[in-house]
Amino acid sequence: MAPVPSFPINVGHIDDVQELRKTKPTQIPQRFVRDMSERPKLAAIVPSPNDIPIIDLSKLVGSDRDEQERHIEQLKIACEEWGFFQVVNHGIHPSVTENIEKVAKDFFMLPLEEKQKYPMAPGTVQGYGQAFVFSENQKLDWCNMFALGVEPPCIRNQKLWPSKPANFGETLEIYSREIRQLCKNILRYISMSLDLKGDVFEEMFGVAVQAARMNYYPPCSRPDLVLGLSPHSDGSAITVLQQGKGSSVGLQILQDGKWVPVQPIPNALVINIGDTIEVLTNGRYKSVEHRAVTHKERDRLSIVTFYAPSYEVEIGPMAELVDKNNPCRYRRYNHGDYSKHYVTNKLQGKRTLEFAKIEPKTST
Numbered sequence: 315m316a317p318v319p320s321f322p323i324n325v326g327h328i329d330d331v332q333e334l335r336k337t338k339p340t341q342i343p344q345r346f347v348r349d350m351s352e353r354p355k356l357a358a359i360v361p362s363p364n365d366i367p368i369i370d371l372s373k374l375v376g377s378d379r380d381e382q383e384r385h386i387e388q389l390k391i392a393c394e395e396w397g398f399f400q401v402v403n404h405g406i407h408p409s410v411t412e413n414i415e416k417v418a419k420d421f422f423m424l425p426l427e428e429k430q431k432y433p434m435a436p437g438t439v440q441g442y443g444q445a446f447v448f449s450e451n452q453k454l455d456w457c458n459m460f461a462l463g464v465e466p467p468c469i470r471n472q473k474l475w476p477s478k479p480a481n482f483g484e485t486l487e488i489y490s491r492e493i494r495q496l497c498k499n500i501l502r503y504i505s506m507s508l509d510l511k512g513d514v515f516e517e518m519f520g521v522a523v524q525a526a527r528m529n530y531y532p533p534c535s536r537p538d539l540v541l542g543l544s545p546h547s548d549g550s551a552i553t554v555l556q557q558g559k560g561s562s563v564g565l566q567i568l569q570d571g572k573w574v575p576v577q578p579i580p581n582a583l584v585i586n587i588g589d590t591i592e593v594l595t596n597g598r599y600k601s602v603e604h605r606a607v608t609h610k611e612r613d614r615l616s617i618v619t620f621y622a623p624s625y626e627v628e629i630g631p632m633a634e635l636v637d638k639n640n641p642c643r644y645r646r647y648n649h650g651d652y653s654k655h656y657v658t659n660k661l662q663g664k665r666t667l668e669f670a671k672i673e674p675k676t677s678t
């Protein structure tokens with residue numbers, strides 16, 4: 315079973331942002347208006363297309379040893395210095411990424427009553443609605459989410475898999491299979507970049523947990539007042555994010571105290587390091603805080619896959635990455651307990667990872 319909270323929750327009334335946009339296009343209810351300190355400074359962001367590293371996955375496969383080593387080095391820098399990168403030549407056929415986008419968009423465009431047949435119960439993370447809302451006072455994101463557990467089958471809530479559009483389930487299955495393989499490959503390259511055995515994560519993770527979340531951000535008449543998605547790091551090992559074709563630029567990552575936009579590249583997928591890899595690598599590869607902002611005229615779709623160890627697995631810094639100069643910074647814990655902790659707390663930067671942090675013991 316996917317983790318669920320064990321405390322009562324009263325979230326009050328949550329407006330559906332697509333409906334708000336349709337009926338009251340210029341009104342922003344107070345619950346969406348952020349405190350001054352949280353508001354995005356949209357004018358201050360200068361797009362710089364080359365900032366986030368781009369990794370050519372076809373060069374990592376290993377047919378040419380020198381080339382592979384050079385690209386593993388690039389991956390290492392991307393993980394160490396950025397925690398985010400875009401992969402190109404990843405081998406997933408464009409029809410697969412186009413099809414998932416199409417069914418996701420078709421789903422979000424259904425009448426509200428149809429989408430509400432698959433409600434996300436307060437405090438849970440599967441279905442249609444807003445996740446990570448736990449109180450009536452909490453600010454809301456300018457976003458509609460539709461999220462489903464995919465693998466292993468025991469985390470699926472089959473009642474939430476929609477019957478419309480008709481090919482939704484089949485399309486998500488095909489997409490998820492391809493993304494799963496991509497995650498395994500990327501984790502293999504990540505372990506190589508750490509001078510570890512290629513299959514170290516695969517062996518450790520057991521039957522990995524995989525979940526999909528589709529985020530739809532309608533245009534917002536006051537993008538300066540709201541956030542599409544609150545700042546957070548992902549609880550996963552790694553995350554694969556597909557930015558919808560023709561979507562506005564919306565994803566931003568926090569680097570050196572500045573929000574850096576991630577420019578969509580056609581056919582590329584965005585990969586980011588999640589909290590679990592941060593813990594396993596003893597902080598060498600860190601998860602990075604990110605958020606989404608909205609656009610005045612344009613909507614945006616993102617399709618996100620979270621890939622993480624099986625809930626039974628015990629997690630802690632790997633022995634190879636702990637030594638005198640790198641004392642242990644995280645405790646050991648059960649990954650299912652972390653997942654539960656993650657989904658039962660609001661998104662708040664990297665706060666959730668406090669769960670695992672310990673003061674390193676310095677040697678004398």
Ligand SMILES: O=C(O)CCC(=O)C(=O)O
Pocket residue numbers: 527529543548555564565604605606615616618
């Ligand atoms: O829509 C985006 O670009 C961000 C999505 C995201 O960070 C998430 O779903 O965890």
Ligand SMILES: [Fe+2]
Pocket residue numbers: 546547548553604
């Ligand atoms: Fe995220």
